[in-house]
Amino acid sequence: MTNKILFIANWKMFGDLDSVKSIKSVINLSKKKKYKKAKIIYCPPYTLLDKFVIKTRKTKLCVGAQNCHQVINTGPYTGAISTTMIKKIGAKYVIIGHSENRSNGETNNQINKKIHSAISNNLNVIFCIGENLFEKKHNRTNNILKKQIYLGLKQIKKIDKIIFAYEPVWSIGTGKILTNKELTKQIIIIKNIIKNLFKKQKTKIIYGGSVNNRNINNLKQINEIDGFLIGGASQNSKKFIDIIKKTIN
Numbered sequence: 001m002t003n004k005i006l007f008i009a010n011w012k013m014f015g016d017l018d019s020v021k022s023i024k025s026v027i028n029l030s031k032k033k034k035y036k037k038a039k040i041i042y043c044p045p046y047t048l049l050d051k052f053v054i055k056t057r058k059t060k061l062c063v064g065a066q067n068c069h070q071v072i073n074t075g076p077y078t079g080a081i082s083t084t085m086i087k088k089i090g091a092k093y094v095i096i097g098h099s100e101n102r103s104n105g106e107t108n109n110q111i112n113k114k115i116h117s118a119i120s121n122n123l124n125v126i127f128c129i130g131e132n133l134f135e136k137k138h139n140r141t142n143n144i145l146k147k148q149i150y151l152g153l154k155q156i157k158k159i160d161k162i163i164f165a166y167e168p169v170w171s172i173g174t175g176k177i178l179t180n181k182e183l184t185k186q187i188i189i190i191k192n193i194i195k196n197l198f199k200k201q202k203t204k205i206i207y208g209g210s211v212n213n214r215n216i217n218n219l220k221q222i223n224e225i226d227g228f229l230i231g232g233a234s235q236n237s238k239k240f241i242d243i244i245k246k247t248i249n
């Protein structure tokens with residue numbers, strides 16, 4: 001694994017005011033010299049963004065939103081949040097293209113607009129890509145990934161603000177996971193797709209999908225990845241800490 005290891009907590013539609021307190025133990029861990037390599041980013045629901053920003057102020061932890069609207073500033077879009085709003089509240093990251101949003105109808109074109117919006121606001125993008133079970137079964141994985149990357153990053157010139165999160169849809173929340181050999185192969189393929197598009201630019205790529213404190217010892221062996229996007233197991237600070245500790249030991 002590389003210098004800094006990303007541990008991105010995607011809390012999805014979970015969490016309340018009480019759960020904000022629970023991250024104290026993660027903050028304490030991040031202060032220890034041994035875990036300096038860990039770059040911890042919390043992506044709570046919108047309702048808690050402000051609380052997380054306050055709680056993590058003067059710590060090494062960062063905060064991100066789980067989605068955004070494609071329109072940059074403000075507008076008549078009920079229920080939506082823009083990247084300007086995310087930026088102004090003090091978050092530095094935003095997850096874009098998560099399969100749970102793609103499956104609700106989010107298109108590659110919308111994802112592209114969202115990424116442009118995030119970058120124009122100087123936010124870091126956690127760009128999710130991944131095939132579903134049907135696509136995997138029909139050997140369409142590589143074509144799907146290529147399409148998601150090409151269309152999602154249309155007209156994007158620099159990728160230093162982008163963290164690629166490879167999340168096979170069939171692996172999210174299911175406990176099913178590729179073997180290390182298969183995952184390594186897939187990551188290399190993704191890196192090559194990106195290399196073709198962006199030539200010499202450096203890429204950050206993380207893995208997501210059923211990462212937990214039991215399979216982490218195995219997953220951390222994969223040199224090609226720069227960290228993990230963690231859903232279920234990140235909502236419990238004990239489990240999250242366990243994952244970080246096992247990765248960096």
Ligand code: PGA
Nearest residue numbers: 172173209210230231232
């Ligand atoms: P999971 O979710 O770790 O619960 O599988 C990952 C994600 O959806 O980002």
